[in-house]
Amino acid sequence: MNVQAESLKLDKDLAYKLVESLTVEVGPRLAGTEADMRSVVWAERQFQQLGFDKVWREPFDMLYWERGQANLTVAAPFNQSLVVTALGGSVGTPFDGISSQVVMFNTLEELTQASTADVKDRIVFINHALEKDIRGGFYGQVVGGRARGAVEAAKLGAKAIIIRSVGSSNNRFAHTGQMRYEEGVERIPAAAISVPDAQQLSKMLAINPELTLSLQMSNNLPGTVTSHNVIAEITGSKRPDEIVLISAHLDSWDEGTGALDDGAGVGIVMATAALLKQEKPERTIRVVLFGNEEGGLIGARAYAARHHQQLAKHVFASESDFGAGRVWRFDTGMGEQALGFARELQKKLTPLGIAMGPNTASGGPDVSILKAQGVPVASLMQDGTDYFDYHHTPNDTLDKIDPTALKQNLEAWLIMTREIANSQVNLRL
Amino acid sequence: MNVQAESLKLDKDLAYKLVESLTVEVGPRLAGTEADMRSVVWAERQFQQLGFDKVWREPFDMLYWERGQANLTVAAPFNQSLVVTALGGSVGTPFDGISSQVVMFNTLEELTQASTADVKDRIVFINHALEKDIRGGFYGQVVGGRARGAVEAAKLGAKAIIIRSVGSSNNRFAHTGQMRYEEGVERIPAAAISVPDAQQLSKMLAINPELTLSLQMSNNLPGTVTSHNVIAEITGSKRPDEIVLISAHLDSWDEGTGALDDGAGVGIVMATAALLKQEKPERTIRVVLFGNEEGGLIGARAYAARHHQQLAKHVFASESDFGAGRVWRFDTGMGEQALGFARELQKKLTPLGIAMGPNTASGGPDVSILKAQGVPVASLMQDGTDYFDYHHTPNDTLDKIDPTALKQNLEAWLIMTREIANSQVNLRL
Ligand SMILES: [Zn+2]
Ligand SMILES: [Zn+2]
Ligand SMILES: [Zn+2]
Ligand SMILES: [Zn+2]
Known part of the structure; x- marks a missing residue:
């Protein structure tokens, strides 16, 4: 211009x-x-x-x-990819990715009240929906899962965390945004999936609670x-x-x-x-x-x-x-x-x-x-x-x-x- | 179920x-x-x-x-990626991709009336918008660019073709769909960009008609x-x-x-x-x-x-x-x-x-x-x-x-x- x-x-x-x-x-x-x-x-x-x-x-x-590639796949019998994006600040995974069973929570608060036995070595999935509002008034209630989810999941021994996007549309976009780590708590990879993918994943978990996910991300913190x-x-x-x-x-x-x-x-x-x-x-x-x-x-x-x-x-x-x-x-x-x-x-x-x-x-x-x-x-x-x-x-x-x-x-x-x-x-x- | x-x-x-x-x-x-x-x-x-x-x-x-990766980037001074997807049936590009100046047409018909001098060694861009209709009645007018664009562009010596998605939403998704080649006409790579990216690209071309794009796709036809x-x-x-x-x-x-x-x-x-x-x-x-x-x-x-x-x-x-x-x-x-x-x-x-x-x-x-x-x-x-x-x-x-x-x-x-x-x-x- x-x-x-x-x-x-x-x-x-x-x-x-x-x-x-x-x-x-x-x-x-x-x-x-x-x-x-x-x-x-x-x-x-x-x-x-x-x-x-x-x-x-x-x-x-x-x-x-620096963002790298991000891939999230559901293992057999469903064998499909979900739309995923790394959260800002997240570490990557090992080159071959992290494969593990999923454990779903409806909110960050639910995660913080879980026991190590439920979470250890799993991939945590926080499935917290964002409602619409003229002031975006519900954002503050939901964004905690993005910002603090990795820390709370890591405290309980999780291998990685994925969240339902902090977004109010059913378009199949994953919403990124900054996440944080805490001194002394293991830094685990953190990513967001789109709203339709979160719905898809929860339907899959209802059919097969033993479902395994593989997450592969190549972010850098130079x-x-x-x-x-x-x-x-x-x-x-x-x-x-x-x-x-x-x-x-x-x-x-x-x-x-x-x-x-x-x-x-x-x-x-x-x-x-x-x-x-x-x-x-x-x-x-x-x-x-x-x-x-x-x-x-x-x-x-x-x-x-x-x-x-x-x-x-x-x-x-x-x-x-x-x-x-x-x-x-x-x-x-x-x-x-x-x-x-x-x-x-x-x-x-x-x-x-x-x-x-x-x-x-x-x-x-x-x-x-x-x-x-x-x-x-x-x-x-x-x-x-x-x-x-x-x-x-x-x-x-x-x-x-x-x-x-x-x-x-x-x-x-x-x-x-x-x-x-x-x-x-x-x-x- | x-x-x-x-x-x-x-x-x-x-x-x-x-x-x-x-x-x-x-x-x-x-x-x-x-x-x-x-x-x-x-x-x-x-x-x-x-x-x-x-x-x-x-x-x-x-x-x-088989779909592979697809990447489309705009060269300096704009240096950005566009949302792109391979059209079904398209060959891939060489591993390092195809880099070339772009030539834009509003419709497939406009392309067929162009001269070799305008198109040769370029990447053709067909920017044909799809209007909404209860019967999808405009689809037939627009889809020709997807189906036949590669053939018409190749006849004039183009290196590749990208089309504005045959889609009626401004959500940033590229729409795939089948394309065809013709016996005796060179098989050039064909891809679609999303509607917002087509708008973005045409704005860039208005500022810099010499704009260079790089397309890299790794499809397979086994x-x-x-x-x-x-x-x-x-x-x-x-x-x-x-x-x-x-x-x-x-x-x-x-x-x-x-x-x-x-x-x-x-x-x-x-x-x-x-x-x-x-x-x-x-x-x-x-x-x-x-x-x-x-x-x-x-x-x-x-x-x-x-x-x-x-x-x-x-x-x-x-x-x-x-x-x-x-x-x-x-x-x-x-x-x-x-x-x-x-x-x-x-x-x-x-x-x-x-x-x-x-x-x-x-x-x-x-x-x-x-x-x-x-x-x-x-x-x-x-x-x-x-x-x-x-x-x-x-x-x-x-x-x-x-x-x-x-x-x-x-x-x-x-x-x-x-x-x-x-x-x-x-x-x-
Ligand atoms: Zn802002
Ligand atoms: Zn922001
Ligand atoms: Zn179809
Ligand atoms: Zn169909």
């Missing part, structure tokens, strides 16, 4: 053009890869072409993880590499030292092109600041495109550490990282005195169909790190009903973005950012 | 139970494979347990094709093997020599579990005959589960050749092979005098929401071979609006079948088969 600053005016398609350019020209951009580096160069070039006053990158160290946060500013015309931080994450999982997660957010916040430049906002608008959100908010933690002294001058922070659905609610996470200002702001959002929400916003995954250090936040809550249909799958591609809904997001971000950037209110109070 | 004849009564869930058993216990069953053989054994066992009077298999020779049609009969109580043939195909592509194509049809026709047994139909009901439909109606041709002398005694034939959507129309392909009978039959279908259709039915892909030899046919037309969302993809799995719609199919097949089996009408006249 080649958007020139002069041609911008009020181009409400700018967010879409940016996510299109990112997903087509860079594509998948797993943190630490060559594609991640291309996305950093892409972001710097876009910021420059959009006429930002300052553009820079901030490096940080991260553990690099060590530490450097990634980057990319940062750009529109310098404030009156109070340049006061920072209004708007953000998204630049990295994505490697199987889709990261359109919903989080190309949409990248497009929204870059476009917001670019379009506000001509209005000469009073406070500085800083756009942060965080690196390696997916690996565990690694870029956000690096940002918070590096800017520790400056956080008092961060008057506000927010992140767009929940796909491209319409904004339906304005949630805040600020001081009680600031809520009057927030309600006035929300009135300006009303024509877009955005209601006032509670004062419990996290601000977004990366921004939650700043909130924990006292930075006031808000969240323009997006309709996430379908978000977990696509989240972390090969199916997260540009065509899943509704340009009209993305435009509504941009309009909401313009209002929120403008009001805060031109105000003198202290949102901490 | 273990359905006993005595427990059958009027079990309207029987079709679903059968397709569930086939897809879970056998799974994908590409013709000529070990799984195909397991499906033959499965079918014989089910027919016997359902109390059919005769059960047998009829072998035929076929060319065996030669001739034996597959089987599986046949079972309920002997007619009054006119046992008159055959009412109802059918589906037992084989499936290898990436899904063949639930819609054609496990649903298998369940419907097996259940229809099994449930009619207790009514002692006057004519013989013969269920034929054709082998290797996907490779080009191979089992159907073998059946027609083997039973050539007996075709005059085939009073009727029909096949269920269009997924599991509700039946909405009753089309016929019979003599003019028989249409009065057909209209009476259709009246009995009216409560199921089934209208009278034209007298141009093919009877179904396999049955069209019998129709060509004078056997009267009909087609219970299914709602195929979503059929090509799933057709020939890994996503063709049991969860895509609506049990209520499948029951409606079974009810329609029971009525049609009963009326014809108990009639003395000559449908040829």
Whole structure:
């Protein structure tokens, strides 16, 4: 893409053009890869072409993880392959794979209550379904199996763990996502199967509880590499030292092109600041495109550490990282005195169909790190009903973005950012 | 599954139970494979347990094709992988793959009108979109690129061909399906990319028309093997020599579990005959589960050749092979005098929401071979609006079948088969 600053005016398609350019020209951009580096160069070039006053990158160290092949087969008499993907951070299996009987649990909690006798030397299967919800409200209940399943299974002697994807679609895609190990607990391979495959496997187990699976994965963890946060500013015309931080994450999982997660957010916040430049906002608008959100908010933690002294001058922070659905609610996470200002702001959002929400916003995954250090936040809550249909799958591609809904997001971000950037209110109070 | 004849009564869930058993216990069953053989054994066992009077298999020779790995990558500056699958019958590439510039055409016709200068040494890309339709009516216009694209591209000197999947969904699955070569024309590799990848590729070509792709596939064509049609009969109580043939195909592509194509049809026709047994139909009901439909109606041709002398005694034939959507129309392909009978039959279908259709039915892909030899046919037309969302993809799995719609199919097949089996009408006249 080649958007020139002069041609911008009020181009409400700018967010879409940016996510299109990112997903087509860079594509998948797993943190630490060559594609991640291309996305950093892409972001710097876009910021420059959009006429930002300052553009820079901030490096940080991260553990690099590389996906290999993944195969999961059901032994005789059923002899078939299941659709599987490695969870991010997982070790591989021995070259010949791991073959073992399966033991199924409905939830992570059920696994933690099992006995070693039930689990030892088996492949654990957590078959926890994710229900749909506008806020993705059930994700938190289900994602524990992905994040902590390997540790709990290993404590009971399991050889490997597979989970039903943390996804709400019956399309046959496995959903990846980060998993964790724990010091002192054996590191066993962890993978996800698609929702139809989880249903298939549970039907097979009902027929033959002695069923054997073979899992073969060739992931690598080659060590530490450097990634980057990319940062750009529109310098404030009156109070340049006061920072209004708007953000998204630049990295994505490697199987889709990261359109919903989080190309949409990248497009929204870059476009917001670019379009506000001509209005000469009073406070500085800083756009942060965080690196390696997916690996565990690694870029956000690096940002918070590096800017520790400056956080008092961060008057506000927010992140767009929940796909491209319409904004339906304005949630805040600020001081009680600031809520009057927030309600006035929300009135300006009303024509877009955005209601006032509670004062419990996290601000977004990366921004939650700043909130924990006292930075006031808000969240323009997006309709996430379908978000977990696509989240972390090969199916997260540009065509899943509704340009009209993305435009509504941009309009909401313009209002929120403008009001805060031109105000003198202290949102901490 | 273990359905006993005595427990059958009027079990309207029987079709679903059968397709569930086939897809879970056998799974994908590409013709000529070990799984195909397991499906033959499965079918014989089910027919016997359902109390059919005769059960047998009829072998035929076929060319065996084996899918290997398939990879398609876009070269710098975009450096990304596209979702690709080999078309059935395609040769592989050299081990290191084929790397070349791409030339895009919107249709097969456009390709046939191109000059050698445009195509020579390139990878041809046919980007023909499939529109949705209740009858899948646009399939015939688009599928030519899959079937004949390799021949037309090779005539102009292309190194390989990729097509936009003949599919109507924006889910990121590539749709496989049979392609053909022609004697005397070079056999070049042929593959399909998913709809989102076709869109992605055309966006890339708009930015960089010199784009290079690398295709690597390792398919094998090891030669001739034996597959089987599986046949079972309920002997007619009054006119046992008159055959009412109802059918589906037992084989499936290898990436899904063949639930819609054609496990649903298998369940419907097996259940229809099994449930009619207790009514002692006057004519013989013969269920034929054709082998290797996907490779080009191979089992159907073998059946027609083997039973050539007996075709005059085939009073009727029909096949269920269009997924599991509700039946909405009753089309016929019979003599003019028989249409009065057909209209009476259709009246009995009216409560199921089934209208009278034209007298141009093919009877179904396999049955069209019998129709060509004078056997009267009909087609219970299914709602195929979503059929090509799933057709020939890994996503063709049991969860895509609506049990209520499948029951409606079974009810329609029971009525049609009963009326014809108990009639003395000559449908040829
Ligand atoms: Zn995200
Ligand atoms: Zn994510
Ligand atoms: Zn079929
Ligand atoms: Zn088919």
